Amino acid sequence: MxxxxxxxxxxxxxxxxxxxxxxxxxxxxxxxxxxxxxxxxxxxxxxxxxxxxxxxxxxxxxxxxxxxxxxxxxxxxxxxxxxxxxQNDSSQVKAISAIIQAFGWRQIVPIYVDNEFGEGIISFLVDALQDIDARVPYRSAIAPSATDDEIGRELYKLMTMQTRVLVVHMAPKLGSRLFTKAKEIGMMSEGYVWIITNGIANSLNAIEPSVLESMQGVLGVKTYTPNTKELQNFTVKWKRKFQQENPSIIDADLxxxxxxxxxxxxxxxxxxxxxxxxxxxxxxxxxxxxxxxxxxxxxxxxxxxxxxxxxxxxxxxxxxxxxxxxxxxxxSSTFQIINVNGNGERAVAFWTPGRGLSKKLNASNTPAYSTSKNNIGPIIWPGDASSVPKGWEIPTNGKKLRISVPAVGGFKEFVNVQYDNSTGTPQVTGYCIDVFKAVMETLPYAVRYEFIPFGQSSTTFDDLVYQVFLGKFDAVVGDVTILADRSNFVDFTLPYTESGVSMVVPITDNGKKNAWVFLKPLTWDLWLTSCCFFVFIGFVVWVLEHRINEDFRGNHANQIGTSLWFSFSILVFAQREKVVSNCTRFVAIIWIFVVLILTQSYTASLTSLLTVQQLQPTVTDVDQLFKNGDQNVGCQKGSFIFGMLKRMKFKESQIKQYNTTEECDELLSKGTANGGIAAAFDETPYMKLFLGKYCSKYTTVQSVYRTDGFGFVFPKGSPLVSDVSRAILNVTEGGKIKEIESAWFGKETNNCPDSNTRVSSHSLTVASFWGLFLIAGVASLTALIFSLSVFLYKERYKIFAPSVAEVSIRGKIQRILTVFDSLDSLHPAGEKLQQEKNNKVFPKGSPLVNDVSRAILNVTEGEKIKEIESAWFEKETNKCPASNALLSNNLGLASFLGLFVIDGAASLAALIFSLSRFLYKERVLTEFDSIDRFHPAGEKLLQERNNMRYERNPPN
Missing domain, CATH: 3.40.50.2300 (Response regulator)
Structure with a gap:
């Protein structure tokens, strides 16, 4: 003063x-x-x-x-x-949280003196840690008057915990005793992180060297004081005066x-x-x-x-x-981050409210606020370690991790608990257990654990998870689903199974094996379209061949029958009639192509209907369950799905629970009417196993709820979660998970055929073939128009003669039909036909008829006819292989539309061509039914008719 x-x-x-x-x-x-x-x-x-x-x-x-x-x-x-x-103690918590955030530690245990000084900082420290997603799983309060033994018991308790990041806030005197005891029991070794607040850090210069030896590697947050000239002068005067008043104390520091x-x-x-x-x-x-x-x-x-x-x-x-x-x-001012090393302290960083961590004060390259560990200098950690501790460890010198597993119920393939008859020791096996063991083997450090069965017949998975929240277990391993409401109490690892809730229902064979099944391959519209085209093609062929081909002449019934027979016989390629018009050949080729595809498709579809089992689900969605009345549904006992079904408006009396796949199969087989269920709701892994066993009886029809799959359960903020999650990714992305799945589910899934192989046959529709019909129709109409055009042109003098100009329309039509019905002698085929008639017809009552007929019998019954046939046809017939039957497939009209278009177009073209020729040659409407003498075939046909008349009425 x-x-x-x-x-x-x-x-x-x-x-x-x-x-x-x-x-x-x-x-x-x-x-x-x-x-x-x-x-x-x-x-x-x-x-x-x-x-x-x-x-x-x-x-x-x-x-x-x-x-x-x-x-x-x-x-x-x-x-x-x-x-x-x-400085207020709360001003340093941001600096402490910046250090923790820089090194990525997730859990911190504060050790503080149990009085107002110690408790005052804790709430601020917890809030600062929560801001960086760090947790405080435990708080260690030590009484100011605690003995060394009491301090030791508390430290031993901390050794049994996983957390290795410890923040000490107490007076220097008590802190010295704490670190001396920690050194004695081995807590100042590698893997530990100790951080002291400025309550001790500001007084390190007053701590005895023996205590500093116990604090090697400790980090501290210390109030920074600038080393000014005034401070240096004052320190010299203070030391001089202090030495005069306290001569026994040497080299004291302020x-x-x-x-x-x-x-x-x-x-x-x-x-x-x-x-x-x-x-x-x-x-x-x-x-x-x-x-x-x-x-x-x-x-x-x-x-x-x-x-x-x-x-x-x-x-x-x-x-x-x-x-x-x-x-x-x-x-609040600047804090200095120090590292206890040797006989004193060493500054490794600075912290300011505005810039966070930095190696130097007022560094120009420091961002607005930084918590990067790159801004912290080299640190010597406890145990003279140079690598950053991960902040937690499995306590090898403490108790094992207590892993809870479901003791009863559930599918035994996932978790199965059996007890040794002699020792009573539980033996835990199953898919989930093997996955957990594989994950633990993948971790870069050893973890000691033991499986503890938990639960009774009424225990749910929520009860099992809640035990971890209460601290009775360190983890849960089993078929536990990751749910949002459960994550409020515990932490889940990443999932290791598929996700989702599916609905499984029985399947039935809808195949109709009856006498009329042959009609099912085609729909009614395709049947009707096909029949119409058969008639249409027959008409086009008759128009094109009537005037030049004797096979398409005669009385009206014979002409209709021959035309339809020709069109329908193409189905089996058995047509006997020869066609002589090129337009007819064009239409026939296209129509044969259409019929070939249509018959093949029909045969294949009919074969499928008769031989393949058509399996269909009895229920297609949840809405159908409500529409069908009070249908019972099922779920696994103790599962969260029970509550989900109640939220879906199913009555509790409608929900039946099962424990095994066999019970589920029994309930589905009975059905609602017999006290069973119409559908089962369960998670994808369960349903995959169930369908593996009973794939021939049931199928999955709808995914009704999304989940995140199965995960392992740990306490909130457990440092194991992140490491175990990374290990799960390594296991699931590698071949190990396939080996485990094959070991537990391989027998069932291998016996089940792929669901995609189930065939559901459908009738062929006209939409599959409209292209074929269009092509066939256009072709046929083209041929028809062409033929009629030629007909009208050839017979124009007969049809359009001046003598018939005043005839009525009906008379003109009759004239055209009469001309059209006559042989086309101008067509080569008609001419040849006429000549054949003239040459091969004997006069009425000619004595040569009987003799020639007997001679024909002698030739055809002897070897001469074979010699003639061999001389003229043997080379061609030997070249032709036997025809094979073709099978069809089940298709719709859309698949054949192109064929019908081609065939229609060809037929239309031939018809147009024939009519054009007719109109050109005859020209007179009343002579349409006459023979086309300008067509070679018509000319031939006309000659044959003249010869027949000559024989019937020979000249006198």
Whole structure:
């Protein structure tokens, strides 16, 4: 204080009273205010004494300036006369969380002294850790008076836990004992992370070297004090004076608490100087010996309000840095991250509220706020390790992980618990167990665990998960589904199975093996279209061949029958009639192509209907279950699906539960009418196993609910979750998972054919063949128009002769039909036909007929006819292979539309061509039915008719 009084020239030593006591208490402060009438108090020294003193100062309007009471809860008192000339403990939690975030640690255990000083920081620390997704699974509180044995028991408890990141907040004296014990039991070894707050870090220079030896590798958050010239000069003077007063203590150092005390006294001296010293005094009241009455009758400082106002505005550069009280609190400044190494500390980084972590102060390349570990210098960790600890370990010297597994119910292929008859030891097997073991083997470190069966017949999976939340188990391994509501209490790993809930229903054969099944391959519209085209093609062929081909002549019934016979016989390629018109051949070729495809398709479809089993589900969706009435449904016992079905509006009486695949099969086989179920709802892995066993009876028809599959359960924030999840990815992406699936499900799934091989035959529709019919129709119409055009052109003189110009339309039509019905002698085929008739017909009653007929019999019954046939036809017939039957497929009309289009077009073209020729040659409407003498075939046919007339009526 003498140094401060010297600097403040207007103050005298008589105006300053310093009361030093080794055990300050509430009574001391009361005496200073009441008896000594002090105008301000610098103190108290710790947070436990602060509450009463602060209230006392507020009552007497005396400023209380503390340089060591750092408890954040003191701020909540909101006393206008309390000033904290030290950093609030809560200001360092952001620096601690930045360190933790930089190294990616997820769980932290605070170790703190069990008093107001220790507890004050915990809530702020937890909030800061939650902001970076870190958890505090346990809080270790140590009493201020704890013995070494009590400290050791608490540390041993921490050793059995997984978390290895420990934050220590306590006074240096208790902290020294803690680290000495931790070193003794092996907790200062590799893998541990120790972080001390500024409660110990600010006083490291006062800790004995033996204790520092136990703290090697510890990280600390320490208040940063700039090394100014003024500080250096003051430190030299302080050491000199301290050495004079304490000659037994050598090389003492001044910590930041001393600097804060000096700055607090300097601020008060500045304020007193500014206010003046002439008005010091108290307004007193009647004295009392009773403490409560004393507070009520205590006087108030006349100068206190002025000192308070001046202190709030006091700003200067002190020994500890900038002195600026914001709302009565020293403004937060920079923290230094230190690493205990050797006989002292080493700075590895700095932290500021604005820039976060940085290796140097005021670094220009530091971003706005950084928590990167690249901004932290090299650190020597406990155990002289240079690699960053992962922050957690499975305690090998502690108990094993307690892994809970479902004890009863469920599909035994997933989890099966059996007990040894002699020892009673549980033997746990199953798909989930093998996956978990494979995952544990993939981890880069060893994990000791044991399986503990849990549950009774009424136990649900939610009950099993909740046991982890209660801390009774360390994990759950089994067919546990990842659900949102469960994740509120526990953490799940990534899934290791397929996801989703499906509905399984029985299947039935819908095949109709009856006498009329041959009609089913084609739909009615295709049948009708085909029949119409057969008639149409027959008509086109008749038009094209009638005037030049004897096979298509005769009475009307014979002409109709021959035309239809020709068209339909193409189905089996058995047509006997020869065609002589090129237009007819064009139409026939296209129609043969259409019929070939149509018959092949029909044959294949009919074969499918008669031979392939057509399996269809009895129910197609959930809505159908409601439409069919009160249908029962099923789910696995203890599953969350029971609640899901109730939310889907199924009555509880409609929901039946099962434990095994056999029970599910029995319920589905009975059906609702016999006390069974119409559909089963279960998760995809279960249904996959079930269908593997009973694929011939059931099928999956709908995915009704989405889940995330099966996962392993761990406590909230467990560090094992991330490592186990990565191990699951390694197992599921490799070949190991296939080996496990094959071992547990291979027999069932291999016996089941692929569901895609089930055939459901459908009738062929006209849409599959409209292209074929269109082509056939256009071709036929083209041929028809062409033929008629030629007919009209050839017979134009007969049809359009002047003699028939005045004939009625009906008469003209009759004339055209008459001309058309005659042989076309101008066509080569018609001419040849006429000649054949002239040459091969004998006159009526000719004696040659009988003799020639007998001679024909002699030739055809002898070897001569074979010699003639061999000479003319043997080469061609030997070249022709036997024809094979063709099978058809089940198709619709759309598949044949192109063929019909081609055939129609060809037929139409031939018809147009024939009619054109007819109109050109005859020209007279009434002679349409006459023979086309300009067509070679018509000419031949006309000659044959003339010969026949000559024989019937020979000239006289």
């Amino acid at each position: 003498s140094d401060i009084i010297t600097k403040q020239g207007k103050m005298t030593p008589g105006q300053v009273r310093c009361n030093y006591t080794s055990q300050p208490n509430d009574k001391t402060a009361l005496q200073l205010i009441k008896d000594a009438e002090v105008q301000a108090i610098i103190g108290p020294q710790n947070s436990m004494q602060a509450d009463f003193v602060i209230q006392l100062g507020e009552k007497a309007q005396v400023p209380i300036i503390s340089f060591s009471a750092t408890n954040p809860s003191l701020t909540s008192l909101r006393s206008p006369y309390f000033f904290r000339a030290a 910590n930041v608490l001393g600097l804060w005390a000096y700055d607090a006294a300097s601020a008060l001296a500045r304020a007193v100087e500014k206010v003046g010293t002439t008005s010091f005094g108290f307004e007193t009241t009647n004295a009392s010996s009773n403490l409560t009455h004393v507070l009520e009758t205590m006087g108030t400082s006349q100068n206190g309000p002025k000192l308070r106002q001046v202190l709030l505005g006091t700003r200067f550069r002190g020994l500890a840095g900038e002195f600026n009280l914001v709302n009565g609190q020293l403004e």
